[in-house]
Amino acid sequence: MKTFALIGAAGFIAPRHLKAIKETGNRLVTAFDKFDSVGVMDSFFPEADFFTEFERFDRHVDKKRREGDPIQYVSICSPNYLHDAHIRFGLRSGADVICEKPLVLNPWNIDGLAEMEKETGKRVHNILQLRLHPSIVALKNRIANSPADKVYDVDLAYITSRGKWYNISWKGDTTKSGGVATNIGVHFFDMLTWIFGKVKKNVVHVREENTAAGFLELERANVRWFLSTEYESLPEAVKLAGKRTYRSLQMEGEEIEFSDGFTDLHTRSYEHILSGSGFGLLEAYPSIEIVHYIRNAKLSAKTSDYHPLVKSTLSHLDLLNE
Structure with a gap:
């Protein structure tokens, strides 16, 4: 049984980490969040210590280490811009780290964490x-077993409509979240490069507060992508069905269904990590490079390689004429 600390216990994704720690037969010893709405912990680890001041949490973790009962893993569910600092805290505390996506906001942050891994002998997952x-x-297996010179046409769309609270929270602040492409898209970009290979060209067509779209030329795919938190971006059929989320991955016109099964993947991820097969800093690098470029690149003209949803949902913003 491994001992865990959790940073960001009041966050949206924290219950999946609590569930994963529990289902893998391990124990949460202590948790931190500056907000105290963490009653969900009662369903998993009611005996865990909890702190709303990071200084007291830091002291508690350090005391356990000095007493010979160190925390073995620190799980991080805090806002994106704090990941780098919280990962460093975990490594300095003598623990391995499990961090939510995006690992960090900038590629050079990964280089710094790699140095800390060498210094501490601990790993970041x-x-x-x-x-x-x-x-x-x-x-991925299907692409790997196809002709090596085959380049696929892929369309990716993910719309997860959010209320007015979203832009008021840290998620609406690009300096803290990295922007919509980073906040809701980074794991899709990881998936695409994992399957279709390295980036050859990265084009950004739209970069609005709640919507981003562009084109990726990968080694084995040409990808038109569209990401949004705007309800109005949803296809009409989705709205009529009373849904607020739309997820679509099409390859050569074929829909690749992957909408189900998301809720159990954190437990699978923990199993993977605890068995010694987690995804480390090198695996995180490509997607962090992609979203960093999207955040800073000059917008390109909307030519024939833009995602169909750009035209159908953003014409009312007159973005196609920019």
């Missing part, structure tokens, strides 16, 4: 759960 999704694994 990124939650890249789509690499464990059965449909995505099957697609």
Whole structure:
């Protein structure tokens, strides 16, 4: 049984980590969040210590280490811009680290963490759960077994509509979240490069507060992508069905179904990590490079390689005429 600390216990994704720690037969010893709405912990680890001040949490973790009962893993569910600092805290505390996506906001942050791994002898693991999704694994195997010179046409769309709270929270602040492409898209970009290879060309067509779109030329795929948190971006059929989320991956016109099975992937990820097969810093690098470029690149003209949803949902913003 391994001992865990959790940073960001009040966050949206924290219950999946609590569940994963529990289901893998391990124990949460202590948790931190500056917000105290963490009653969900009662369903998993009611005996865990909890702190709302990081200084007291730091002291508690350090005390356990000095008493010969160190935390073995620190799981991080905090806002994106704090991941780098919290990972460093975990490594300095003598623990391995499990961090939500995006691992960090900038590629050079990964270089710094690699130095800390060498100094501490501990490892950083990124939650890249789509690499464990059965449909995505099957697609990767399918591409690997296809003719090596075949280049596929791929369309990716992910719309997860959010209320007005979203832009008021840290998620609406690009300096803290990295922007919509980073916050909701980084694991899709990881999936695409994992399956179709390295980036040859990265084009950004739209970069609005709640919507981003562009084109990726990969070694084995030409990818048109569209990401949004705007309800109005949803296809009409999805709205009529009363749904607020739309996820679509099409390859050569064929829909690759991977909507189901997301809720169990964190437990699978923990199993993977605890068995010694987690996804580390090198695996995180390509997707972090992609989203960093998207955040800073000059917008390109909307030519024939833009995603169909750009035209159908953003014409009311007059973005096609920019």
